[in-house]
Amino acid sequence: MIVVASLEQAEAMLHAGQLDCPGCAGALSSHGHGRTRTVRGIGSARVILRPRRARCRACAATHVLLPAELVLRRADTVEAIGTALAAKARGDGHRTIAARLGRPVSTVRRWLRRARGSHAGWLQEQAVQHAFRTDPDVLNRRLPWPTPLGDALNLLAAAALACQRRWDSTLPAWTLIGMFTHGRLLPPPESPLRT
Ligand SMILES: [Zn+2]
Known part of the structure; x- marks a missing residue:
């Protein structure tokens, strides 16, 4: 799991080969999405999220990108x-x-x-x-x-x-x-x- 400032920024970095594998520092590339889910914010605010997966071009490990507004495996922001x-x-x-x-x-x-x-x-x-x-x-x-x-x-x-x-x-x-x-x-x- 890699925490990113935003999925939009991470997407751009993935395309540019600027996101590094935490395991071996190889470049990551896009590798599909996880299941869409809804996370609760303050009041009635909801974040609808399609988790992005990335795969290392060097060691082939896959990583999930977590936007920093979320908490790992929690349903609230x-x-x-x-x-x-x-x-x-x-x-x-x-x-x-x-x-x-x-x-x-x-x-x-x-x-x-x-x-x-x-x-x-x-x-x-x-x-x-x-x-x-x-x-x-x-x-x-x-x-x-x-x-x-x-x-x-x-x-x-x-x-x-x-x-x-x-x-x-x-x-x-x-x-x-x-x-x-x-x-x-x-x-x-x-x-x-x-x-
Ligand atoms: Zn790697």
Whole structure:
């Protein structure tokens, strides 16, 4: 799986032979599509997606391209899941968050559980790395947060804003956060697709 800023950009790069195989650094070429699916965003927003497959011209490995606005094997966007996690970091409970986002309580509770512990620590590491690469000053201005999840989300947001400024990027902050976290704002579920 390769996380890409957008499928349109990835398509152009594939045609130009500019997308490299993560296994051997050979050039990737188009290799069909996966099944079309619908992913839920904030409110009634929906993303209809036809996943693109690519194949390495050198080692023949196939890879799926995941747009950075999505989370690997989740039916909700980075923005939807991230909004829930950010609300949790501010102290909201899972019932309040579920009602606000229009999601089942059980779904939101599962997201919040999966974001705790070692995963929050991993998110912090990604945040620190990307903040450092984009603008180390973000780390100097870092405010203390009571939880690792809150610290991680705060830093990820600051790194995304710094990235937008530095590279004049029009990519939404949540999409950049999807790139920083390699499609794993939440760890992928064990079953193929969970909400
Ligand atoms: Zn390869």
